[in-house]
Amino acid sequence: MQQITPAQVAQWAAQQTQRPVLLDVREGWECQTASTQPEGLELVHMPMQTIPARVSELDRSRPIACLCHHGGRSMQVAYFLAQQGFETVNVAGGIHAWSLQVDPTIPVY
Numbered sequence: 001m002q003q004i005t006p007a008q009v010a011q012w013a014a015q016q017t018q019r020p021v022l023l024d025v026r027e028g029w030e031c032q033t034a035s036t037q038p039e040g041l042e043l044v045h046m047p048m049q050t051i052p053a054r055v056s057e058l059d060r061s062r063p064i065a066c067l068c069h070h071g072g073r074s075m076q077v078a079y080f081l082a083q084q085g086f087e088t089v090n091v092a093g094g095i096h097a098w099s100l101q102v103d104p105t106i107p108v109y
Contacts, residue, residue, distance in 0.1 A: 001079050002089045006098035009065060009091060013040040020063040025051065025077045026095070030069060034095050034107045041065065048073045051080065060086055067091045067098075069109075 004012050013020050022041040024031055025048040037043050046054055048068070058064065064086055066074035071094045078088040091098070099106040 001075060001082065003071075003075075003092040004065065004089050005092055005101060007101040009038055009102075010040065012065065012089065013038070016063045018062045020065060021058070022067055022091075023058075023064050023074075023077065024067045024095075025073050026068050030095075030109075033109050034099065036095065036098055036103060036106060048077055051077055055081070055084060058086065063087045063089070065089050065091050068094045070094045070096050 009022070020041050022038060022043050024035070024043060024045045027047050031045055058081070064081060066078040066081070066088060068074035071090060071092050074094060075090045078090040081088045095106065096108060099108050
């Protein structure tokens with residue numbers, strides 16, 4: 001599974017032929033605590049446990065970068081989606097690393 005750092009997301013997104021999705025797989029309270037809306041990507045929130053039932057809501061033609069708190073849950077989701085035929089990457093370090101590398105205004109929790 002390919003991993004990219006939060007600092008690499010914008011460059012990765014710019015290289016895609018379709019507008020990519022940033023799939024945030026954290027729980028709702030986590031997204032309310034700390035979130036990002038990177039330019040060039042569509043932010044979609046689907047908690048990890050809902051992915052199997054909601055996979056049909058995702059467009060297989062669009063690349064997906066998976067995001068969670070530290071990168072563990074998103075790695076599992078990225079792997080699952082790749083097995084379903086999606087083009088996926090994992091955002092290593094999650095929203096925590098995003099706060100450290102890209103946007104220090106994002107709260108660390």
